[in-house]
Amino acid sequence: MxxxxxxxxxxxxxxxxxxxxxxxxxxxxxxxxxxxxxxxxxxxxxxxxxxxxxxxxxxxxxxxxxxxxxxxxxxxxxxxxxxxxxxxxxxxxxxxxxxxxxxxxxxxxxxxxxxxxxxxxxxxxxxxxxxxxxxxxxxxxxxxxxxxxxxxxxxxxxxxxxxxxxxxxxGPYFPSGVKPVDIWVTTTYSRAGTGGTGAAKCGGNYASSLVAQKEAYEHGCGQVLFTDAATHTWLEELGGMNIFLVTGEGKLLTPPTSGTILDGITRDSILTIAPELGLGAEVRPVALDELVDGVASGRIVEAFACGTAAVVTPIGRFHQEGADPLFLTQQQGTATMAIRNRLLDIQYGRGDDAYGWRHRVC
Ligand SMILES: Cc1ncc(COP(=O)(O)O)c(C=O)c1O
Structure with a gap:
């Protein structure tokens, strides 16, 4: 019943x-x-x-x-x-x-x-x-x-x-609002391994991420980016958000949710609305080297964090132990802001809801 x-x-x-x-x-x-x-x-x-x-x-x-x-x-x-x-x-x-x-x-x-x-x-x-x-x-x-x-x-x-x-x-999850957040890339700590609980939203995943998050704060960053537990060479997700990279040609890149990453509802919504904004989207493994080389060479021009709490928050730079910070060329990029605005417009009833995502309560 x-x-x-x-x-x-x-x-x-x-x-x-x-x-x-x-x-x-x-x-x-x-x-x-x-x-x-x-x-x-x-x-x-x-x-x-x-x-x-x-x-x-x-x-x-x-x-x-x-x-x-x-x-x-x-x-x-x-x-x-x-x-x-x-x-x-x-x-x-x-x-x-x-x-x-x-x-x-x-x-x-x-x-x-x-x-x-x-x-x-x-x-x-x-x-x-x-x-x-x-x-x-x-x-x-x-x-x-x-x-x-x-x-x-x-x-x-x-x-x-x-x-x-x-x-x-x-209010906004990051007190600075839509200002770009800086990301600490950890290759020391892991969030989840194959067969573990990474795809589940359970308190233990967050408890194990706190020490890495503390390291991020100590390096002046607002969020930590985890890589895969086995090799620390593939991007996974942030402590409490999924991640997208945007290429100069306007293509979104995000890692697949293959068991170790939380299947974000915001992530799924972004992949759905990308075509209407003229953005391509590719879900595939993204190597840390591809991120580093891509930002350095200008192939990757924007990046953003996404989740219910953070909505879509631009990323300003990536920091890694022993390496110079990597600055994104577009700090509040065109694609990032277009996705953010479209999503907020649906959520707050300012735009059409072509997908039937809104449910009235009262
Ligand atoms: C670890 C993690 N990844 C991704 C997300 C984004 O998920 P959603 O878009 O469903 O809020 C969250 C937020 O809940 C999270 O905690």
């Missing part, structure tokens, strides 16, 4: 003035709304106990399995307010399907696509006051997640699992 996530209203929701103050300068992931969706899965009986109620801390037992074995997966999507006040999701069914794939990889139960969509809609509807207007690229970031909620020591899949959706009003 489908879950309904019935709403239990918060007894003392945030005052309108407090919401207004937070929406004026939300930052990213700093403030949380009044409600959250919850459901619990039990081995044998499946999903139930679903509701959308007041945002409340969890009581975590010290033997809680997720603390020890990291059996956890999550998603990230946004609700956008259009100029007429309506609120919309962007391709949420893609997030639902990816959560299913991630859960399967982590030995967690799967949440049906329909239940995922109901949970997300329920939180957005209950907390619609928290959806900022689209100015300054603000939106309501939604974080569905699922974790082992059983108390035991021993390595096995949990028999009780919790699913939740929380929401946070956000």
């Amino acid at each position: 489908s879950l309904a996530f019935p709403v239990v209203d918060h007894p003392s929701p945030a005052l309108a003035a407090a919401i207004e103050e937070r929406l004026a300068d939300p930052g990213f992931g700093r403030y949380f709304t009044d409600h959250m969706a919850l459901a619990t899965w039990h081995q044998g009986s499946g999903w139930g106990e679903d509701s959308t109620g007041p945002y409340t801390p969890f009581a975590v037992d010290p033997a809680g399995a997720v603390l020890h074995y990291a059996q956890e997966v999550f998603e990230g999507l946004k609700a956008y307010r259009h100029s007429d006040g309506s609120v919309w999701l962007f391709r949420p069914e893609m997030n639902a399907r990816r959560l299913i794939r991630s859960a399967e990889r982590l030995g967690l139960p799967t949440l049906p696509e329909e239940d995922f969509l109901t949970s997300v809609r329920s939180v957005v509807t209950a907390d619609q006051r928290w959806v900022p207007n689209g100015e300054g690229e603000k939106s309501l970031y939604l974080r569905p997640f699922m974790f082992a909620d059983e108390n035991f020591l021993g390595v096995r899949s949990a028999e009780r699992v919790r699913y939740a959706v929380i929401a946070s009003p956000v």
Whole structure:
């Protein structure tokens, strides 16, 4: 039977003035709304106990399995307010399907696509006051997640699992907005190996990327670029985004999502809209040498990071240990900005939605 996530209203929701103050300068992931969706899965009986109620801390037992074995997966999507006040999701069914794939990889139960969509809609509807207007690229970031909620020591899949959706009003992911981000290329650390969890959106992937991200910050860079774990010669993805290179002839290049890279919904959307912008697109392995030689010779003129949080953010330069920084010739390139604007226009309802990607919530 489908879950309904019935709403239990918060007894003392945030005052309108407090919401207004937070929406004026939300930052990213700093403030949380009044409600959250919850459901619990039990081995044998499946999903139930679903509701959308007041945002409340969890009581975590010290033997809680997720603390020890990291059996956890999550998603990230946004609700956008259009100029007429309506609120919309962007391709949420893609997030639902990816959560299913991630859960399967982590030995967690799967949440049906329909239940995922109901949970997300329920939180957005209950907390619609928290959806900022689209100015300054603000939106309501939604974080569905699922974790082992059983108390035991021993390595096995949990028999009780919790699913939740929380929401946070956000501005641009990089505080500098659309200014180019600098990238640190690591050939020391790996994000994922063949047969590992790289294609799943699980907390462990991010935990293992933090030391490389710290190295990036220490070198004045905003993001880290990982190469393949086996040879460190092929580009994979950034710590929290996919990557595209753009050639002087206007062709997009991005590595395939062959098991070690997260199958980004933004990446997929860009590959879909590229032809309408007159851009070719090639999905194929891209060697680190090709990036270095291509930027140095001027064959690669633009590069950008993409993801739900960062949308499309231009890359300014690549840094590598012991090498001179590589500057892209186009810092806010024509192709990068055309893709960025087209995507934002679809998300915020300013452009036509030829692909049926927008879903109205309220
Ligand atoms: C590691 C990683 N790669 C890529 C992406 C981009 O995925 P999406 O476009 O679905 O947000 C994300 C963002 O969630 C990510 O964390």
